[in-house]
């Protein structure tokens with residue numbers, strides 16, 4: 001396994017040492033530095049080391065894996081390091097964290113969300129300003145079924161083409177005069193954090209495009225049996241982001257039968273509002289891959305339970321579960337089943353299934369090893 005370690009804080013004589021795991025992409029490193037800087041500020045005598053690595057998602061160029069959202073591509077090898085105590089915490093884009101974490105791993109903290117919207121980026125030198133301006137047949141670079149499905153719904157005359165690679169790579173491919181792309185769509189959050197906000201031509205949001213579950217938030221994963229690290233990272237949590245993220249992740253958990261589907265969301269924490277109490281406003285959609293069918297729901301729901309307990313985590317998850325149930329009542333199940341079937345008959349499905357089996361096998365070994373060390 002190729003990892004690199006960089007110690008930038010001088011060890012304090014009495015301080016503890018914590019190791020932070022991350023992917024090695026530029027965005028992942030920027031987000032890890034945000035977490036480390038916040039930890040250093042709160043724990044000036046502790047030392048934080050960063051261990052970075054390439055995950056399967058960084059290495060594997062099989063587009064189908066990504067468009068199908070094969071599980072744990074970005075997280076599994078890092079979770080192995082966590083369970084083996086090679087690192088004490090992992091910094092992820094929350095969007096890339098599966099809704100089911102391996103046994104022994106939990107979310108320790110969710111930091112304040114950057115702008116969660118998607119962003120439209122025109123090719124360098126383009127005079128077009130919005131999706132509406134693009135002539136029929138223009139090519140949008142995206143490998144995301146969520147983005148593709150929602151775009152096709154409103155812009156059936158536009159064409160989608162896969163665009164793989166990290167943010168810098170995708171921008172380079174877009175600007176290559178030889179490339180087919182008129183534009184690409186990326187998360188605004190990544191661009192903003194990388195100082196590339198100048199590249200954003202337009203922000204996309206409902207009704208055109210609902211963002212991904214967890215988009216724009218940073219998640220910190222820790223061992224479930226590590227009260228010390230749990231206490232360390234807890235103060236980094238931004239409560240409104242945390243509650244919205246829990247609702248979104250529960251919605252996804254309830255809808256997906258293990259496969260990744262075009263689910264879009266927009267969630268807003270409305271805060272303490274006198275008699276109305278703490279509420280969350282959620283919009284959610286699920287679309288067929290070609291954009292011809294979709295189910296959308298929207299509501300404002302209370303987070304205060306009957307006992308008067310404020311801001312309960314359980315209630316946040318209930319919101320997601322309830323919204324998912326409403327979507328299923330309105331026929332989301334038919335869309336989800338069709339996606340599952342197309343996944344099974346896709347020529348690349350065998351390759352995806354093979355990779356998923358590999359991931360599951362690796363996960364099983366990891367858990368077995370973990371259980372053995374606990375006995």
Ligand SMILES: NCc1[nH]cc(CCC(=O)O)c1CC(=O)O
Pocket residue numbers: 093094095096167185186187188189190214215216217
């Ligand atoms: N692996 C894709 C990924 N995961 C997180 C981000 C951006 C940051 C975020 O959404 O939190 C991206 C790139 C993108 O969608 O543009």
